[in-house]
Amino acid sequence: MSNKKSDPNYKVIAENRRARYDYAIEDDLECGIVLFGSEVKSTRTGQVNIADSYANVEDGELWLINGYISPYAQAKTWGHEERRKRKLLVSKKELSKLWQATSRQGMTLVPLVMYFNHKGMVKLKIGIAKGKKVHDKRATEAKRDWGRQKQRLLRNG
Numbered sequence: 001m002s003n004k005k006s007d008p009n010y011k012v013i014a015e016n017r018r019a020r021y022d023y024a025i026e027d028d029l030e031c032g033i034v035l036f037g038s039e040v041k042s043t044r045t046g047q048v049n050i051a052d053s054y055a056n057v058e059d060g061e062l063w064l065i066n067g068y069i070s071p072y073a074q075a076k077t078w079g080h081e082e083r084r085k086r087k088l089l090v091s092k093k094e095l096s097k098l099w100q101a102t103s104r105q106g107m108t109l110v111p112l113v114m115y116f117n118h119k120g121m122v123k124l125k126i127g128i129a130k131g132k133k134v135h136d137k138r139a140t141e142a143k144r145d146w147g148r149q150k151q152r153l154l155r156n157g
Helices: 037-044 092-103 134-156
Strands: 011-015 023-033 054-058 061-065 086-089 107-116 122-131
Touching: 023 092, 023 107, 054 092, 061 092, 092 107, 092 122
Parallel strands: none
Antiparallel strands: 011 107, 023 086, 023 122, 054 061, 054 107, 061 086, 107 122
C-alpha cells in the first residue's frame, strides 16, 4: 500500500476534530460507506460534515447516523436526503467486535475522518471511544500545552 501523503488519490473530505477532545479513542477502524451518486458528487466538492454524527449497530448492520452531505445542485430530480442513515460496510468479525465494544459501559462509535482512499473510494474511519469527563479534558489540554511550551523552549533555548 502506498503512502497516504504521496498518493495523488488520497484526499480528506471531512474530519471530526472535536472527537479526540471529547472522547478517549481506544481503537479505530476503516469501513466503507454506501452512498448515492449525488452524494458522491457532493463529497467530491467537500460539502460534508461528520462532527455531529455517530455510528450505531442496528439489526446486525452498522449505520452512520446524522452525517450531513449537502444536496448536489445538478441532481434536481434524483437528489438525496441530507441527513439520512447511511449503511457502513464492515466484515462480520469487525461488526461483532464493535457490537461488544458498544455494549460495554460508556463506549460509543465516533466517526473520525471521511476520505477518498488510494482507489478513489469513499471510506470512513470510526473510533471506538469512551466519553471524557471535564477534568480529563483539562488534563489533556494541559498536557498538550506543556508539550508546545517544551518544544518552544528547546527551539529557542
